[in-house]
Amino acid sequence: MGKKSADEPLMTLQELSAYLHLDEKTVYKLVATGKLPSVGGDRTWHFRRKDVDGWLERELVGEDEAFIDIPDGMKLPLEDLLPDSAIIIDLRARTPVAVIEELAARAYGNNWLTDKPWFVGAVVERESLSSTAMEGGVAFLHTRAKDKGKIVRPFLVVGRSWEGIEFGAPDGRRTFLFFLMGLKYDKLHLPILGRLARALRNPQTIAKLRALSSPDKLRALLLREDEAARQGIVPEIPAGGFAPRLDKQLRLRAMRRLQQQRVADEVRANLPPPKAKKSRRKPAAPAAAAPAAATTPAKKPAAKKK
Numbered sequence: 001m002g003k004k005s006a007d008e009p010l011m012t013l014q015e016l017s018a019y020l021h022l023d024e025k026t027v028y029k030l031v032a033t034g035k036l037p038s039v040g041g042d043r044t045w046h047f048r049r050k051d052v053d054g055w056l057e058r059e060l061v062g063e064d065e066a067f068i069d070i071p072d073g074m075k076l077p078l079e080d081l082l083p084d085s086a087i088i089i090d091l092r093a094r095t096p097v098a099v100i101e102e103l104a105a106r107a108y109g110n111n112w113l114t115d116k117p118w119f120v121g122a123v124v125e126r127e128s129l130s131s132t133a134m135e136g137g138v139a140f141l142h143t144r145a146k147d148k149g150k151i152v153r154p155f156l157v158v159g160r161s162w163e164g165i166e167f168g169a170p171d172g173r174r175t176f177l178f179f180l181m182g183l184k185y186d187k188l189h190l191p192i193l194g195r196l197a198r199a200l201r202n203p204q205t206i207a208k209l210r211a212l213s214s215p216d217k218l219r220a221l222l223l224r225e226d227e228a229a230r231q232g233i234v235p236e237i238p239a240g241g242f243a244p245r246l247d248k249q250l251r252l253r254a255m256r257r258l259q260q261q262r263v264a265d266e267v268r269a270n271l272p273p274p275k276a277k278k279s280r281r282k283p284a285a286p287a288a289a290a291p292a293a294a295t296t297p298a299k300k301p302a303a304k305k306k
Contacts, residue, residue, distance in 0.1 A: 010046035087215040103180040115150040131168030199225040
């Protein structure tokens with residue numbers, strides 16, 4: 001047995017990336033931080049498949065569930081994670097934390113979370129390390145810890161912002177599409193993250209997702225692109241990107257609503273501080289005014305004639 005283990009071929013970083021269905025940059029970070037077991041060092045790592053499988057089973061699955069019972073992230077249909085109620089077509093949030101709050105509120109409202117404050121805090125903590133926003137206007141929000149007790153079922157929530165939000169993307173541009181991932185296990189998280197990243201590599205796909213006018217159309221396009229990514233169909237990516245043809249009416253409504261909110265915020269900011277409330281007690285009656293004769297010098301009485 002020992003000889004067979006020693007003779008087992010080692011995987012390179014590129015082969016490990018293909019095995020985990022992740023890009024090499026993500027795998028490199030996992031190895032460099034010591035999270036994935038490796039052989040060798042000084043950026044010449046190699047990997048034993050049994051060590052990688054053992055790490056997955058040991059680190060990513062709790063004692064109360066068998067590794068084999070968790071669905072394979074490469075085979076699980078995206079539609080099982082993304083019902084119609086998981087899509088917010090017009091995010092109201094205008095800041096990164098507000099985006100996380102709004103997406104988590106949808107998951108909590110769908111009974112997919114038992115502890116919304118914990119989840120929001122965990123996502124914010126992850127974002128504070130480095131932004132999950134990618135070039136092209138997409139962000140994949142998730143937590144570092146996978147707490148099965150606080151996540152009822154694996155889920156995705158997708159939110160779209162018409163105006164876009166400054167979210168720390170590498171290209172310095174705004175982010176328009178947000179994918180909140182509550183997948184409970186990294187056996188699901190890592191493959192599905194890779195699937196979504198591949199499905200959204202094409203700027204034309206992102207442009208269509210930004211332009212569609214209804215949640216069901218947005219969901220249908222996501223499912224089609226994910227299925228193509230699972231089958232290994234790689235679309236041709238236009239060199240110059242692709243500008244979205246946004247629905248003018250929906251965008252106009254969103255812009256008006258945002259403008260009204262800005263005006264309301266400015267009005268509130270410029271209002272004087274509220275005055276102290278007056279006591280409801282009736283004021284004490286003022287002292288009786290002295291008669292006019294008391295305030296003006298009295299005339300001397302005329303002298304009596306003798």
